[in-house]
Amino acid sequence: MKLAICTWNELVAPVFDVSESVMIVNISSGKLKTRKREDISGLDHLARIRRLSDLGVKTLICGAISRPWHDIITAWDIQVISYVSGPVKQILSALLSDNMDLQKFRMPGCPHSIQTHNLEVIARVAQAKQEKSNSVKKGTARK
Amino acid sequence: MPSKLNSELPCKGINCTILENISDGVFTVDHKWLITSFNRAAEQITGIPRKQAIGRPCWEVFHSSICESECALRHTMNTSRPVVGKTCYIVDAQGRRTPISVSTALLRNAQGKVIGGVETFRDLSVLEGLRLKLKGGYDMGELISHSPAMKKVLELTPAVAETSSTVLIQGETGTGKELVAKAIHVLHRGRDAPFVAVNCAALPDTLLESELFGYKAGAFTGAQKNKPGRFAQAKGGTLFLDEIGDMSLSLQTKLLRVLQEKCYEPLGAFQSEKTDARIIAATNKDLEQLVELNAFRQDLFYRVNVVRIDLPPLRHRKEDIPFLAGQFVERFNRLLNKKIVGVDGQVLSLFIAYDWPGNIRELENVIERAFVLCRDGEIQRSHLPRELLLKEQRTMETPNLNTAKQALEAGNISRVLKQTQNNISQAAKLLGMHRSTLYRKIKQLGL
Numbered sequence: 001m002k003l004a005i006c007t008w009n010e011l012v013a014p015v016f017d018v019s020e021s022v023m024i025v026n027i028s029s030g031k032l033k034t035r036k037r038e039d040i041s042g043l044d045h046l047a048r049i050r051r052l053s054d055l056g057v058k059t060l061i062c063g064a065i066s067r068p069w070h071d072i073i074t075a076w077d078i079q080v081i082s083y084v085s086g087p088v089k090q091i092l093s094a095l096l097s098d099n100m101d102l103q104k105f106r107m108p109g110c111p112h113s114i115q116t117h118n119l120e121v122i123a124r125v126a127q128a129k130q131e132k133s134n135s136v137k138k139g140t141a142r143k
Numbered sequence: 144m145p146s147k148l149n150s151e152l153p154c155k156g157i158n159c160t161i162l163e164n165i166s167d168g169v170f171t172v173d174h175k176w177l178i179t180s181f182n183r184a185a186e187q188i189t190g191i192p193r194k195q196a197i198g199r200p201c202w203e204v205f206h207s208s209i210c211e212s213e214c215a216l217r218h219t220m221n222t223s224r225p226v227v228g229k230t231c232y233i234v235d236a237q238g239r240r241t242p243i244s245v246s247t248a249l250l251r252n253a254q255g256k257v258i259g260g261v262e263t264f265r266d267l268s269v270l271e272g273l274r275l276k277l278k279g280g281y282d283m284g285e286l287i288s289h290s291p292a293m294k295k296v297l298e299l300t301p302a303v304a305e306t307s308s309t310v311l312i313q314g315e316t317g318t319g320k321e322l323v324a325k326a327i328h329v330l331h332r333g334r335d336a337p338f339v340a341v342n343c344a345a346l347p348d349t350l351l352e353s354e355l356f357g358y359k360a361g362a363f364t365g366a367q368k369n370k371p372g373r374f375a376q377a378k379g380g381t382l383f384l385d386e387i388g389d390m391s392l393s394l395q396t397k398l399l400r401v402l403q404e405k406c407y408e409p410l411g412a413f414q415s416e417k418t419d420a421r422i423i424a425a426t427n428k429d430l431e432q433l434v435e436l437n438a439f440r441q442d443l444f445y446r447v448n449v450v451r452i453d454l455p456p457l458r459h460r461k462e463d464i465p466f467l468a469g470q471f472v473e474r475f476n477r478l479l480n481k482k483i484v485g486v487d488g489q490v491l492s493l494f495i496a497y498d499w500p501g502n503i504r505e506l507e508n509v510i511e512r513a514f515v516l517c518r519d520g521e522i523q524r525s526h527l528p529r530e531l532l533l534k535e536q537r538t539m540e541t542p543n544l545n546t547a548k549q550a551l552e553a554g555n556i557s558r559v560l561k562q563t564q565n566n567i568s569q570a571a572k573l574l575g576m577h578r579s580t581l582y583r584k585i586k587q588l589g590l
Binding site for chain 1: 203210234236238240486
């Protein structure tokens with residue numbers, strides 16, 4: 001699963017609409033495989049979204065986002081987890097931890113929709129973990 | 144710890160009463176950028192309760208367009224200089240952009256020691272709404288587009304406005320030809336100069352002539368006093384001739400003379416009158432084809448076609464649909480005093496998959512109609528006209544996010560291929576993708 005996080009000074013950037021950098025994170029079998037920074041400052045909005053789509057990003061974690069951009073990104077089949085704030089490292093740790101709780105990274109006054117989004121992402125990560133544990137069990141059984 | 148501060152009121156005493164009763168939002172931060180006070184107006188403008196704001200970094204609460212790169216408060220804290228009236232926007236929890244103006248200053252204690260910063264901000268959305276109403280709902284902002292198809296138009300419009308040349312705007316009906324004409328007019332002659340629009344297709348030939356040139360008393364039965372024409376009304380301003388392709392050949396001859404000699408004769412007049420009005424013509428027809436069919440004078444075509452702006456139909460700029468829909472929702476909220484949040488995701492997908500033969504006007508009408516049926520919340524499928532849903536059924540495919548994405552992608556690729564005359568390498572470069580990816584997408588999308 002590929003995630004993109006809008007970053008600013010090692011934190012989630014406050015507003016997606018004007019953010020200049022994203023971190024592309026590859027999570028596989030419940031583990032962080034790779035992370036890479038992408039400078040998106042010179043790109044117009046659509047080019048940014050196309051870039052994320054071309055990179056295979058399926059989920060975008062960002063701060064505040066204006067509604068039209070949220071809708072366009074969703075139309076590109078990228079799930080948006082918006083109104084998230086805090087240090088990127090901690091957010092990644094939370095995502096990879098057992099409880100995978102992003103609630104404490106919610107921006108103040110943010111809508112409840114983040115909760116729904118979270119559940120979907122948590123489900124994806126959990127599925128990846130499940131697949132990993134299944135493959136481990138199969139390996140042990142063979143032995 | 145900032146979080147342990149009294150979060151009920153930002154301060155105590157008389158200053159507190161004043162702070163709580165002003166309409167400007169005010170918040171203060173300490174040296175760690177944590178919010179230490181947040182007044183009532185700040186709660187209202189941001190939609191964030193004081194209790195949740197206090198103790199949080201200001202960017203997590205304020206989320207403005209300048210937080211990341213041009214923070215006014217940071218500038219003040221670094222330079223000790225105040226910032227006054229910097230305009231930007233904040234994105235609220237519902238994803239709405241609110242225009243604001245921001246002022247910042249250092250916050251000092253009784254001993255004069257700097258203990259943080261103070262930011263005041265004013266909600267400009269009411270002012271902005273009023274400004275729009277005064278201007279009759281027109282705003283240069285409406286010309287903002289995120290579509291490559293509109294790039295040329297956006298580049299050409301201010302350049303054209305610097306000259307006095309006659310302009311021809313071509314585009315399907317409902318693509319916003321008058322909006323572009325008004326933009327050129329405002330940039331060239333200013334808001335106060337007259338902008339006079341005439342629809343050449345709406346009036347019969349004889350009426351159109353008297354409408355354009357005016358008449359003198361006694362020119363014909365019933366002409367009891369002088370009536371100035373549209374050319375006279377547009378003195379010092381712009382005359383917008385919409386649907387010029389529908390003008391009769393005899394009237395075309397008279398218009399040609401005005402364009403060549405800058406003068407005209409009102410009906411029944413003995414003397415010519417001069418005009419300095421800038422002419423902007425528009426049509427939804429192919430004038431070159433009309434010239435070939437002898438339905439439009441070639442010499443007039445060359446006169447009006449000095450600078451040409453081609454407006455793309457909405458189906459070629461589907462990227463703009465969410466923005467246009469948002470703009471219309473905002474406008475009708477203002478006009479009808481409603482609080483519709485926006486358009487439901489499924490409806491937006493349907494909008495993107497639809498071809499909009501009536502272009503932006505059709506989209507505007509669909510949203511206006513939805514406002515009648517929708518009381519609050521989001522515009523849903525049930526608020527859409529039957530025709531739109533019937534067309535969806537005819538395609539035998541429920542539009543979903545995937546079809547919306549494909550529609551956007553297909554439109555974009557087709558346009559670039561046309562622009563590069565099917566040169567794959569060039570098109571791939573413009574689209575920022577590899578040749579093989581482009582080949583695959585062309586095949587996938589059936590282009």
